[in-house]
Amino acid sequence: MATSWFAESELKPTPFTASYVCNNLSKHGEMMAYASVDDVVYVDTTHTPFMTHKLPCAEKSAVHQVRFCTLKDLVIYDSTGEESLAEIALKDIVGDGEGTSLGRLLVIGKEEDAKSERSGFEVCKTLSEHDEAICCVESSLDGMLLASSDMSGAILIRNPGEGFEVVHRITGSSYPATSMTFMAENWLLAGFLTGCLRLFNPENFQVHAEVAAHTRAITALDAHNEFAVSVSEDTFMNIWEISSSKPGASPRVKLVSSQAVPNDLLTGVVFASTNSLFTAAYDSAHLKFWSPE
Numbered sequence: 001m002a003t004s005w006f007a008e009s010e011l012k013p014t015p016f017t018a019s020y021v022c023n024n025l026s027k028h029g030e031m032m033a034y035a036s037v038d039d040v041v042y043v044d045t046t047h048t049p050f051m052t053h054k055l056p057c058a059e060k061s062a063v064h065q066v067r068f069c070t071l072k073d074l075v076i077y078d079s080t081g082e083e084s085l086a087e088i089a090l091k092d093i094v095g096d097g098e099g100t101s102l103g104r105l106l107v108i109g110k111e112e113d114a115k116s117e118r119s120g121f122e123v124c125k126t127l128s129e130h131d132e133a134i135c136c137v138e139s140s141l142d143g144m145l146l147a148s149s150d151m152s153g154a155i156l157i158r159n160p161g162e163g164f165e166v167v168h169r170i171t172g173s174s175y176p177a178t179s180m181t182f183m184a185e186n187w188l189l190a191g192f193l194t195g196c197l198r199l200f201n202p203e204n205f206q207v208h209a210e211v212a213a214h215t216r217a218i219t220a221l222d223a224h225n226e227f228a229v230s231v232s233e234d235t236f237m238n239i240w241e242i243s244s245s246k247p248g249a250s251p252r253v254k255l256v257s258s259q260a261v262p263n264d265l266l267t268g269v270v271f272a273s274t275n276s277l278f279t280a281a282y283d284s285a286h287l288k289f290w291s292p293e
Contacts, residue, residue: 005239005257005275009288012278014052016041018267020282021064022178023136023220025268027278028068032287034268034280035063043287050287129156129166138180147188149177155190157205168205179221181228183242187251189228191218197230199242199253209253213238224271227256231266231279237290259290 016036018024025034032043036054040063044051132151139146139160145167146158153172158164177190177198186202195214198207214232222229226243239257244250261279268280276291 002238002255002258004259005292006259006290007293009261009279009290012050012287012289014041014043014050014286016052016054017283017285018280019063020265020267023065023268025220025270025278025280025287026067027270027272031068032270032278033066033068035066038062040066130154135176135178136180138182140182140186141184142186145182145186147180147182147190149180149190151176153177153192155180155188155200155205157188170200170205179218179230181221181223183223183228184226187242189221189223189242191221191230191232193217195232195234197240197253199251201250208250211240211253211255213240219267220269222270222277224274227271227274229269229271229277231261231269233265235261235264235266237261237266237269237277237279261288264288 016039018041019035019037021035025032030045032045034041034043038061040055042053042055044053130148130150131154134148134150136149137146138148144159144161146160146164147155148158149155150172153175155170155172155177156166157168157170159167173192175193177192179191181189183189183199187208188200188202188205190198190200191213192198195212195216195218197211197213197218199209200206201208213230214234214236216233218230218232220231226241228240228242229237230240231237237259238255241254241256242251243254245252261281264279264281264284266279267282270278272278272289276289279288279290281288
């Protein structure tokens with residue numbers, strides 16, 4: 001078993017606890033955000049201690065996902081994925097995909113209102129190929145692919161540039177992918193309810209590698225360069241190196257760090273740099289910062 005890269009974590013207090021939802025930590029630059037019941041917590045890491053803001057939603061409903069979608073832009077959706085509740089500094093034309101419990105994928109676009117100088121959102125398209133509730137939605141680094149998973153374990157790969165046409169279907173295995181992240185060159189890494197990780201080839205999205213990564217459900221994934229990190233209900237944080245031994249060769253998956261995080265139900269993880277991370281845990285009024293020993 002791999003040893004840990006890290007010494008003891010450093011607590012970064014926040015006034016608000018994190019909700020128990022998968023992928024409950026989003027980062028862009030020096031900013032982070034996470035869901036806290038029916039509100040969103042926005043964390044500015046440029047201050048010492050971190051400056052934290054609570055962003056109240058106009059309509060009180062449990063916030064299921066918070067994600068940065070473009071530079072300094074934050075969009076908040078309710079638990080149905082059907083209503084935009086709040087926004088921060090939205091200046092550019094953006095589009096976002098949100099999954100619903102009905103198996104529908106809503107493509108939401110932003111339009112500028114010239115009279116009020118404010119932004120509005122509307123559902124541009126509803127995609128209904130999923131037969132069961134959506135679990136996770138993730139886009140590739142170049143924005144050319146969109147992956148969505150549902151409760152049956154099926155994963156659909158779409159091309160946003162071709163009207164969100166389904167270009168690949170990954171057959172379900174009865175256990176859903178709870179987290180997904182795209183690596184370089186559009187290799188898709190998915191974490192499942194069973195605790196396994198699967199790496200899918202971008203050419204045909206067949207399984208390239210499968211790893212028994214955790215003993216319980218994977219709750220969050222993130223990727224940075226050739227490294228990926230997974231956290232799970234088994235209270236472990238594992239870091240994987242996904243790289244080729246020589247140019248042109250297929251990548252291999254290698255466990256390079258394994259860190260026990262006892263007494264934390266981990267719900268979110270993000271890379272701060274190649275070898276440092278932040279984690280969020282359910283019902284904890286702090287983030288943890290992990291740096292090398």
